[in-house]
Amino acid sequence: MICILLVAGHGTVLETQIKDDATGLYSHLTGVPKALLPGVGGKKILDFWWEMVNTRQLFSEVYLVTNADKYKHYERWATANDFPLENLINDGSTTLEGSLGAVADLELAIQSRRLCDDIMVIAGDMLCADQNFDIAQVIRFFRSKPGDLVIYYELEDGEQLSSRGIVEVCPSSHRIINFLEKPEESETLSRLASVVFYCLQKDTLPRLSSFLSLQPKSKDRSLGRFWEWIINTEKMPVFGMKLPISFQLIGQVGLCDYTKWLARYSAKQQESPHKPITCRSYARVGLMGNPSDGFHGKTIAMTISNFWAEVTLIESQMLVLLPHPLNDPTEFGSLQDLYRISRTEGYMGGLRLQQATCKKFFQFCSDRGIALSKRNFTLKYDTNIPRQVGLAGSSAIVSATLKCLMKFYNITDRDLPKPVMANFILNVETEELFITAGLQDRVVQVYEGLVYMDFSKMLMDKQGYGDYVFMDMSNLPTFWLAYMGDPSDSGRIHSNVRQRWLNEGDPEVTEAMKSFAELTDQAREAVQQRDWKKLAQLMDQNFELRRAIYTEESLGAGNLKLVQIARQFGSAVKLPGSGGAVVGLCLDLDQLENLQRAFQENGCVFCIIRPHPPARVH
Numbered sequence: 001m002i003c004i005l006l007v008a009g010h011g012t013v014l015e016t017q018i019k020d021d022a023t024g025l026y027s028h029l030t031g032v033p034k035a036l037l038p039g040v041g042g043k044k045i046l047d048f049w050w051e052m053v054n055t056r057q058l059f060s061e062v063y064l065v066t067n068a069d070k071y072k073h074y075e076r077w078a079t080a081n082d083f084p085l086e087n088l089i090n091d092g093s094t095t096l097e098g099s100l101g102a103v104a105d106l107e108l109a110i111q112s113r114r115l116c117d118d119i120m121v122i123a124g125d126m127l128c129a130d131q132n133f134d135i136a137q138v139i140r141f142f143r144s145k146p147g148d149l150v151i152y153y154e155l156e157d158g159e160q161l162s163s164r165g166i167v168e169v170c171p172s173s174h175r176i177i178n179f180l181e182k183p184e185e186s187e188t189l190s191r192l193a194s195v196v197f198y199c200l201q202k203d204t205l206p207r208l209s210s211f212l213s214l215q216p217k218s219k220d221r222s223l224g225r226f227w228e229w230i231i232n233t234e235k236m237p238v239f240g241m242k243l244p245i246s247f248q249l250i251g252q253v254g255l256c257d258y259t260k261w262l263a264r265y266s267a268k269q270q271e272s273p274h275k276p277i278t279c280r281s282y283a284r285v286g287l288m289g290n291p292s293d294g295f296h297g298k299t300i301a302m303t304i305s306n307f308w309a310e311v312t313l314i315e316s317q318m319l320v321l322l323p324h325p326l327n328d329p330t331e332f333g334s335l336q337d338l339y340r341i342s343r344t345e346g347y348m349g350g351l352r353l354q355q356a357t358c359k360k361f362f363q364f365c366s367d368r369g370i371a372l373s374k375r376n377f378t379l380k381y382d383t384n385i386p387r388q389v390g391l392a393g394s395s396a397i398v399s400a401t402l403k404c405l406m407k408f409y410n411i412t413d414r415d416l417p418k419p420v421m422a423n424f425i426l427n428v429e430t431e432e433l434f435i436t437a438g439l440q441d442r443v444v445q446v447y448e449g450l451v452y453m454d455f456s457k458m459l460m461d462k463q464g465y466g467d468y469v470f471m472d473m474s475n476l477p478t479f480w481l482a483y484m485g486d487p488s489d490s491g492r493i494h495s496n497v498r499q500r501w502l503n504e505g506d507p508e509v510t511e512a513m514k515s516f517a518e519l520t521d522q523a524r525e526a527v528q529q530r531d532w533k534k535l536a537q538l539m540d541q542n543f544e545l546r547r548a549i550y551t552e553e554s555l556g557a558g559n560l561k562l563v564q565i566a567r568q569f570g571s572a573v574k575l576p577g578s579g580g581a582v583v584g585l586c587l588d589l590d591q592l593e594n595l596q597r598a599f600q601e602n603g604c605v606f607c608i609i610r611p612h613p614p615a616r617v618h
Helices: 013-020 045-053 071-080 102-112 135-143 206-214 223-233 255-274 335-345 351-367 393-408 418-432 440-447 457-463 497-504 507-528 532-550 557-568 589-601
Strands: 002-006 061-066 088-090 119-123 126-128 148-154 165-169 176-181 192-200 238-242 247-249 277-288 298-316 376-383 450-454 467-470 479-484 572-574 581-585 604-608
Touching: 002 045, 002 102, 013 255, 045 119, 045 126, 061 071, 061 102, 071 088, 088 102, 102 206, 102 223, 126 192, 126 255, 135 148, 135 192, 135 238, 135 351, 148 165, 165 223, 176 223, 176 238, 192 223, 192 247, 206 223, 223 238, 247 255, 277 393, 277 440, 277 479, 277 507, 277 532, 277 572, 277 581, 298 393, 298 440, 298 479, 298 507, 351 376, 351 393, 351 418, 376 393, 393 418, 393 440, 418 440, 440 450, 440 467, 450 507, 479 557, 479 589, 497 507, 507 532, 532 572, 532 581, 557 572, 557 581, 557 589, 589 604
Parallel strands: 002 061, 002 119, 061 088, 148 238
Antiparallel strands: 119 192, 126 247, 148 192, 165 176, 165 192, 277 298, 298 376, 298 450, 450 467, 479 581, 479 604, 572 581
């Protein structure tokens, strides 16, 4: 592949304002080409791009196209930076009126050097907010697609559409379906801005001359107009890749904006290593409908403040995953100690969850055309969610890890919307770690609060996710939670029900899952009407339906004992997850103390649930 750096523009506003500045602060920059102005980290702007592309592993040659007016400046720069002088190309222009236009400059480089290879084109006068992004990712993504590639970013607040080429991108194929050169706000809803950073297949190169023959005036020979023609008129396949950073083309701004963006980007560069990122995800209780979430059913679940998983990410030289001293043990007091810990807590801690999340995150961004910066980090986690009792402790660690990665790499809700986040978390567990799970836990931990979820097959097939609705959490009744101190007898909850549902279309299982969904709709109505007596009845029905379809043997004696204790005191009760705990609604608040005592006498932990509201409701 060949790289061409374009720095042949004339007569910028910035150059004029530097020359006319009365303060004297910028007099030393008078006459300096915009690409050789100071950039982030004390480097010249062009220094950054040259360091980025100066590798034989990626590019066989790098060329730089400039004009006659500034040629001597770039000749001096080339000798000082070990850039081959023979690869400097002078387009012969000395004024704005005599300029060739960016497409003509590109064509000049191709024809004069007889280039016949894939080409990366970059404007050498772009300020870049991230000095560490991985250009190799761009090339890999380009080679995976059957067409050309346009790099884009999401406009920051204050940036105008009318100053950029705006792209509309298909979220599934990443093909650019429309390119608008400096549109008005009313013309598009997209905030995705193209920059002069492209990859062209060698088969596209002959189209440059075809475009030039249609545009006799140099002002119309911009690369933005070229892409409008290629994408909108010629309908050629062009794909988009997002860099989760921002760019500023210095030739399009004045002195005030240049100094503002330079200060802003420089501050970001200096601050980033010193700010740890900490994110929490909360345990959840399934209040109704579970476990039908894995069977195209409906559920209602709620995040609770009692228990959480917390992940902290700190930028570091190497990528490090720190084991938790309790949850990822590697040393034991004795063989008996190992046996006891393994029996009650299982074999796997959070380390594998974080590793799988990181692996899946990189894969997701690569597949979605999002180039990540070359930055490393250290991840550590802590959690107080009881293990092996069905409170979504594993997915909480995955969810909190994903939130940290998104913040670190500046991945927004536009890149990874909440419904897709829930699918992502589920896929980490099911595809990477082969954990049997449904969507409910992941959805409620992403959205937070009290959430109604419809996983009907029609919705899942149509949009890839269900219908998720926030519910009013004001004036909720008092829910309680009890879980086993020794969850080893929590049963094999899923039994053969899934196999019957998948392979045989068992009518009994199918009908049961429909009944779970019906109970959920009734529970939604009960919550809306604040009919807590009705909700309590529905919770009991949910458990009895689960007992009928999964059988008592499958539920396990421990879970049945928990339910029996609760019902002795007139409390509604059901399993909040896969087993090992129960969630209840006791309308007679005077019985709560007796209920607590009974559970504790049977070796269980009892607590009053503190509902955790959503951080933001969209």
